[in-house]
Amino acid sequence: MSSSRRRFLFAVVWRCSLLLPVVLAPVLGRADATARQLLFQWRGPIPAPDDVVLLGIDEASLDPQLSAFGPWPWPRAEQAALAREVLRKGARRVVFNIVHAGPSSFGPADDRGFHDALKPWQDRVLLSASLVRQQWEGFEQVQLRRPWDQSFPVGLSAFSLDAFGMVQSVPGAERLAQMLxxxxxxxxxxxxHLAAAVSTRSGDDGINFLGPSGQLPVIPAWAVGSQAENTWRDKVVVIGSTAPSLGDQLETPFGQQSGSEVLLSAIAGLQNDRGFRGLDHSVLLAVLAGWALLCCWRLSLPSTALGTAMTTAASTLLAMGSTVLAWCAGLWLPGAALMLMPMLAGALRTAAQFQRESVQRRFLHSVLSRRVSPNLMRDMLRSSSDSWTRLGGRRERCVVLFTDLVGFTARSNVMEAEALFGLLNRYFEAIAAPVLAEQGLLDKFIGDALMAEFGVPVHRGDRLEALAAVRAALAMQANLDDLNRQLQEEGLEPLRQGMGIHCGEVIAGNLGSKDRLEYTVIGAAVNLASRLESLTRQFPDYPILISGEVRDLIADLVVVDELGLHAVKGWPQPVAVYGLVGLHPN
Incomplete structure (x- = not known):
């Protein structure tokens, strides 16, 4: 498969992956449920509103030694007496979170006493119905238990659970229709909804839990008579069990709570518009589609794997932050799907870009390693220098080494092409290695000539670079001597080279077109090194000539013979030339 076809397939795959979280949005509900539980725990308890009160049947109210009520169940007439007490003191509404299914076990008089006691407030008393699920002989039976007295308004005391079986919301019209x-x-x-006097929407209403059981405002049944009148005035009073021994315990983000405590939080949220709401299906699809398009646009912009990874992280954090802020505002967003979109698509695109960049890096590494030494290459990669990628050039100081074969042009005219290239490759192999060993840069091969620099793009100081160039030149000459011995053994004519070395200011940078760049140096120093190499024809005993500038830098380190001043083409003044003999013994 061609690379262009492979890139096209990768582009299609990572863009299509944006749709996967949309398809999996219902499955990702477990992640969203976990996130909401964590958000409740992060937020902690909040103050309860003062317009709803829980009149709790707690353990103390069931203890005969502590109260006059005695063990459960209590006569319905006594329960009505509790409700009548708070209604007389101005309660706006009383909610019985106790299902009075079937006739009272205390007889018909008890039912009549309940009805007669609350008849004056018949429109302000709400009775509970419940759904009961039972397993019988491998089958699940569902019963709708309605209150015995049908003359009072009836509400269904039921809640929707999340994927973990934790109470999450008050069922809306759609879910209620399925349940019933x-x-x-x-x-x-x-x-x-009845207690808070709000309409039932199509979607569920999320419960804004007030806090753990111990921090909810509960007035025990046994203390009703001791409460001031303003305790109940214009409030919704929920009468229900809070004693764990009576069961009806539900799992919430704050641990186990009684159904009455959950109902208290639900009513408080609905009355004060502090509950949670999800998005309608059409709006949800629009949000997911818009976010997918935004992610597709943003992730397609970076040209590098690092840029895509950073965009992925930023998009994921944006989705997370938006989900948290929406939750704080009472809106449920599909946070897991919103975060998974950029994470999945970004990971795929980052992986594809990283793989492509790795191939490019390996290629560039192989090319670069043939031009500079491994140590110099490591230094260049560690540094923040942009010499290899910056267009144009800048002034630098370096040592330029120019070498050329003497009399090779005439020889090459009579050689076969294959033999010619084979000989040149052996020659360049012999002289290139010393340049790399001395941390030099192999600039270019021009026919049978080689140009190298010491000090670009990483400069170690003129003296050290000059010494490195001289050592490299001597090693190149020694390698050529070894090659010539091999050529003589093969019956071939030996080679002779000339080298010129000069230190000065150059302009280093990238030359070429937008399609092909070459890192090189230009300037008078380069020309002078080339002229010194040409002068070696006049001094056959000195194959390596250095300028006065190079000699002054390392005069104490080298042995040279002074060859006088020489006029050099393109140079305003005669140039001091020295023949390099070798390094100083010390």
Whole structure:
């Protein structure tokens, strides 16, 4: 498969991956449920509103030694007496979170006493119905238990659970229709909606839990008579069990709570518009589609794997932050799907870019390693220098070494092409290695000539670079002597080279077109090194000539013979030339 076809397939794959979280949005509900539980724990308890009160049947109210009520169940007339007490003191509404299914076990008089006691407030007393699920002989039976007295408004005391079985919301009209589909109409509305006097939406209403059980405002049943009148005035009073011994314990983000405590949080949120709401299906699809398009656009912009990874992280954090802020504002967003979109697509595109960049790096590494030494290459990669990628050039100081074969042009005219290239490759192999060993840069091969620099793009100081160039030149001459011995053994004519070395200012940088760049140096120093190499024809005993500038830098380190001043083409003044003999013994 061609690289262009492979890149096209990768582009299609990572863009299509943006749609996967949209398809998996329902499955990702477990992640969203976990996130919401963590957000509740991060937020902690909040103050309860003062317009709803829980009148709790707690353990103390069930203890005969502590109260006059005695063990459960209490006569319905006594429960009505509690409700009548708070209604007389101005309660706006009383909610019985106790299902009075079937006739009272205390007889018909008890039912009549309940009805008669609360008849004056018949429109302000709400009775509970409940859904009961039972397993019998491998089958699940669902019963809708309605209150015995049908003369009072009835609400369904039921909640929707998340994927972990934790209470999450008050069911909306759609979910309620599914729950009550097997039962005859009219169906009761959710108790929380009736108590808060709000309409039932199509979607669920998330419960804004007030806090753990110990921090909720609960007035025990045994203390009703001791409360001031303003305790109940214009408030919704929920009467229900809070004693763990009576069961009805539900899992919430703050641990186990009684159904009455959950109902308290639900009513408080609905009355004060502090609950949670999800998005309608059409709006949800629009949000997911818009976010997918935004991610597709943003992730397609970076040209490097690092840029894509940073964009992926930023997009994921944006989705996370938006989800948290929306939750704080009472809106449920599909945070898991929103975060998974850039994470999945970004990971795929980053991997594809990284793989392509790795191939390019390996190629560039192989090319670069043939021009500079491994140590110099490591220094260049560690540094922040942009010499290899910056267009144009800048002034630098370096040592330029120019070498050329003497009389090779005439020889090459009579050689076969294959033999000619084979000989040149052996020659360049012999003289290139010393340049790399001395941390030099192999600039270019021009026919049978070689140009090298010491000090670009990483400069170690003129003296050290000059010494490195001289050592490299001597090693190149020694390698040529070894090659000539091999050529003589093969019956071939030996080679002779000339070298010129000069230190000065050059302009180093990238030359070429936008399609092909070459890092090189230009300037008078380069020309002078080339002229010195040409002068070696006049001094056959000195194959390596250095300028006065190079000699002055390392005069104490080299042995040279002074060859006088020489006029050099393109140079305004005669140039002091020295023949390099070798390094100083010391």
């Amino acid at each position: 589909a097997p039962f005859t109409r009219p169906h009761p509305r959710p108790m929380a």
